[in-house]
Amino acid sequence: MRKLIVTEFISVDGIAEVERLPTVVWNDEMNKFKADELADSGAMLLGRTTYEIFAGSWPDETGDFADRFNALPKYVASTSLKALDWKPAELLKGSLPEAVRALKQGSGGNIYVHGSLSVAQQLLRHGLVDRVRLLSYPGGVGQGKPLFPQGEQVPLELISATPLSNGVVAIEYAPLAIGSD
Secondary structure: OOOEEEEEEEEOOOEOOHHHOOOOOOOHHHHHHHHHHHHHEEEEEEEHHHHHHHHOOHHHOOOHHHHHHHHOOEEEEOOOOOOOOOOOEEEOOOOHHHHHHHHHHOOOOEEEEEOOHHHHHHHHHOOOOOEEEEEEEOOOOOOOOEOOOOOOOOOEEEEEEEEOOOOOEEEEEEEOOOOOO
């Protein structure tokens, strides 16, 4: 069965809005983190906003990483989009949890959710996330959209935490069922 992996850039106070994050120098360690994700990825699952942002820039990128990223199958959770120009892409039909359960049963490698906070939150809520991978930026931002909604408990088991030379920490967690030890 395919794993579903949420990957986010996040502040130390849990805000996952990229434009609010402290400025850091992107370095080779961050490149490796993202390259490792790409090597493990069989598909992307994106919400409408993230799909539109990515579709507006990635098709113009070149190089090995961009070629592989652009070629990945993309599954898009949206009720308002009618057509997808960044191919290969498919709009998910029906409820998001049911569609994702079906995707996880398929073949083709792990599915990564990039950004797409509302999608990630729904999938965490329904117990469909197998891993949460974070690049935690050094600093709090005080306000913005959190990865974990206020008032919802999301117990996590630490898999790894690696400090990078630019102050970012690469963290991987496995979600635990609510009430598990």
